[in-house]
Amino acid sequence: MSFLPKPKVAQLILAAGCSSRMGKPKQLLPWRGTTLIEHAIKQTIELDGIITYVILGAYYDTIYERIKDYPITILKNKYWQKGMGTTIQCGINTLQKEAIPYDAVLISLIDQPLLQTCHYKKLLVSFYKGDHSIIATDLGEKKGVPSVISSIYFDELTKLKENFGARYLIKQYKDQVKSICAKNEGIDIDTVTDYEGLIKKNYSS
Template identity: 55%
Template sequence: MPLLPKPKIAQLILAAGSSSRMGEPKQVLPWRNTTLIGHAIQRALLIKETSIYVVLGAHYDTVYKEICHFPVTILKNEEWQSGMGSTICSGIKAIQQDKLSYDGVLISLVDQPLLDIAHFNTLINQFSKKSSVIAATVLDSGIGVPAIIPSKFFDELLQLQADFGARYIIKKHIDHINTVDALDKGVDIDTIAEYHAMIKSDFSS
């Protein structure tokens, strides 16, 4: 049986938020040998044959200095204050302007550092089996990102309301998704207490 062609996937890392609950830019908090956003990019670079787009917004200059040396496309969402939907829109617009034609977009965040490359590769394997179907992550809070959204839904991503994220599209098409369980690694960081707890947990694991 011939091998299925590997789908062309663009990676979209969302990093435009102000980290209001954190009290300081979440993106540049130390994590292992880098920062949270540096870790997210290093992890993304391990996925072969994908293009990486990083959308910044709040604290743009501070975050940009941390990542400008990486081989990624850095975007600035001027309307980051209006919500995640606008950040996704700015990323999808840039992806559509690329000369490559993508089968899907892998959307991820910077505040889920425990998710490893194996999880992302499993998502890609699921998507490769059926690239017309969303491949999403099962989290404690429900089904969400990281997720690979097929290109046929790009127009819907472009039409997201400002305060709606990718989970809105996933929920809308819940009957047409494949899922990968994050187990206990899908925890995200929203407060400084959660950050310190995760640092302690990661150090002791």
């Protein structure tokens, strides 16, 4: 019996924003003895065979010094101020230039700290089955990232409007999407109130 090789997947952790609603670098907020960005990195480097790219922009020098020793590739989006679309473009353009022919990309954020490695594994396992070209996270009212997106969409990801994220592609190709539920774990942090509420919930549970 012959077995098909497992698809090659790269991960893009999007961490280029300036956290305008937070008023300080969200990436460096304390979380479970580390920072939000380091927590995100630690969840993903446990994924077997996945190469991780972290895309920075605002506060580049400060954040770079904090994460430079992790087994990751750090990219710099010079155009981060124009929106998340440029950060995704930066990552996909890099992947397309690599010697490794990636079959898909796992796009994730640093501000969904309740998501654990097991959720990323579920997304990947579902993609490996080959039934759908996009595996998204069901966040309740919407489907979004973390998402595994086939390389057949790479060219479209490089042409995203500057202020569009992966959710635009997920909505556009909804018939090709399978979702994995994470309604209670996919909570993201945008404001100080969000952060303080999640900290309180995390340590009281």
